[in-house]
Amino acid sequence: MNLPNKLTVGRIIAVPFFVVLYMMGYNLIAFILFIAASLTDMLDGKIARKHNLVTNFGKIMDPLADKILVYSAFCLMVDKGLVPGWMLIIILAREFAIAGMRTVVASEGLVIAAGMSGKIKTVLQMIAVPLLLLVDVPMSYSVMSVIAMLANGFLWASLIMTVYSGTEYILKNKSVFSM
Template sequence: MNLPNKLTVLRIIMVPFFIAAYMEKWFFVAFALFIVASLTDMLDGKIARARNLVTNFGKIMDPLADKILVYSALCLFVENGTIPGWTLIIILAREFVVSGMRTVAASEGIVIAAAMSGKIKTVLQMVAVIILIIAVGPVPQLKTIGMLVFWASLVMTVYSGTEYVLKNKSVFSM
């Protein structure tokens, strides 16, 4: 297994530790784990492209690892009332639609690349989570900023999902 794929696996392994730290209210530990995990996302992609180490495993597991990390945090935020549950439903619905379309396209040998709006959505979600982890814990003054970034990520979620469906509507006729 190459280095980028090891970083992806590491990100997945870090998730239960992040969850445990957050649930124990060890917010600085949860914050640090989330930051490190998020940085492995950036790093694994850069290394894979720079060293020509892009693999099918990485293509599938890298975005899945991101989703496991971010959506675990969002579930924790729903549980403690930081974000409304319906927002997570919208986020998950978008992911299921996009994943379903990608699966159908792949079954026909078509690869649908991620759009820039989807990448912006992911970055906004990660930034919102980072700010909200600290806002729920030791620095509640950051909650307003964290929620503004979260709402921006929700808008990008809807926008990127709509863009994805419209650009790839031919998948529905396969």
């Protein structure tokens, strides 16, 4: 297994540790782990492209690892009231719809690459989560207010990009519906 794929697997392995840390109230440590795991997403892709290490495993597992990491965090945050449940439903509905389309296309031996808007969505989500993690970390009221405002802004921006990228994906690939 090459280094980019090891980083992807490492991101998946980090998820249960992140979940336990968050559930135990160790938000600062969970924050650090989430940031480290998120950085492996950027790193594995750069290494794979630079050294021609792109694999089918990486093409499938890299975006899946991102989703496992981010949506695990969002699920936990719904439970704590930091993310509205309806927002997570919209985000997950988009993911399931796109995954279904990709499955149909894959059955025909084709692959639809992720678009830039989907990558922007993921980045916005990966910024929103650590900001939301910091909301519960003890700090001054003024700093916490700014972090909460930023967290909300990035959460809403990620929701808007989720809807936009999902719509864009469906419109660009509407031929899938006639397969």
